[in-house]
Amino acid sequence: MHKKAVFFDADGTICDIEKGTPASAVEAITKLVKNGHQAWLCTGRSRAFVPDYLEQIPFTGMISACGCTIEKDGKRLFNKEMTTEAAWHSVEVLRKYGMIPVMEGADWMYYDKDEYNTDINWYADLITKALGAKWRPVKGYEHDLHINKISSKxxxxxxxxxxxxxxxDYYEFIGHVGEGLAGDTIEMIPKGFSKAVGIAAVCRIFDIAHEDTIVFGDSNNDLSMFEYAKTKVAMGNAAPGIKKLADYVTTDIFHYGIKNGLEHLGLI
Structure with missing residues (x-):
């Protein structure tokens, strides 16, 4: 068998914001890498919001912020930032129309706690706790926002x-309405970027054949990588559109979904 490059979404696929990552997924990905395959995290989360427990998984590399940031072996290779002018303009526009901006960057996430809190999203305090020193308020950084993308509530x-x-003119939009962790959110990604673009860049840089690409995912921001990759595995808890594109639907995240999917493909 050719060695494969497997790209894993984070939330709903290998982790849960409350429960973390199931041991079965960590063990399966570790075995995948030991078998000589590549394992890449490919998440909509910005790099600042990749938690420690995902850092402990032996990923070959990470694609974060829907393709805006790429790293391998802990070294950042690429990071697409909006200009600080465009970032602040985005905040002003979103607030003008009554939306709440959560500004996501590779080093920090920015939001004002009096605006984005548990009244808006039940997990807001969990995000703040997970970020630690990587959280910054928008107030005081209006003209110094270093972001890759936005989650607008x-x-x-x-x-x-x-x-x-x-x-x-600035962004591609992915709608999440009543969908899992994202709640009622519009994900705003710089024009020309997506998870598929990030995967394609990794394949080009590291000479990975398209026929050797595999993706695991569950939500609407995984659609582009499901449309791009050769082999697609949907989680049992995936959105209907993801399941429709899948070559195989595994079990859900907490019922050995990653382990079962990798075993089905003969990779572990």
Whole structure:
């Protein structure tokens, strides 16, 4: 068998914001790497929001912020940032239309706690705890926001359509409405970037054949990598659109989904 490069989404695929990563997934990915294959984290989370327990998994490398940041063996190879002017303009536009900006960067995440809290999303305090020193308020950093992407929260009375229309020259939009961890959110990614773009860049840099690419995912921001990769594995808890594109639907994250999927493919 050719050695494969397997790209894993994070939330809903190999981890849960409350429960972390199941031991079976850690063991399966570790065995995958020992068998000579590559294992890449490919997450919508910005690099600042990759928690310690994912750092302990022996990933070959990480693609974060939907393709905006790429690293291998702990070395950052690429990082696409919005200009600080565009970042602050985005905050102003989102607030104008009643939305709440969560600004995501490779080194910090920025949000104001009086604006983004557990009244908006139940896990807001968990994010703050996980970030530690990597959390910064927007207030005081208005003109010094170093971000890759934005998660803009939809709240009653907000007008996401108008906000997106005003910012469409800057971003691609991925809607998450009532979907798992993301809640009612519009993910805003710089034009021309996606998880698929990140995977394609890794394949080009490290001479990985398309036929050797495999992806595991569950949510709408995995659609691009499911459309790109040769082999697609959907988690049992995946969104319907992801399952429709999958070559194989494994069990859910806490019922040995990663282990079962890798075994099905004959990789472990």
């Amino acid at each position: 939809i709240v009653p009375g907000s007008d996401p359509e108008k906000a997106c229309a005003e910012l469409e």
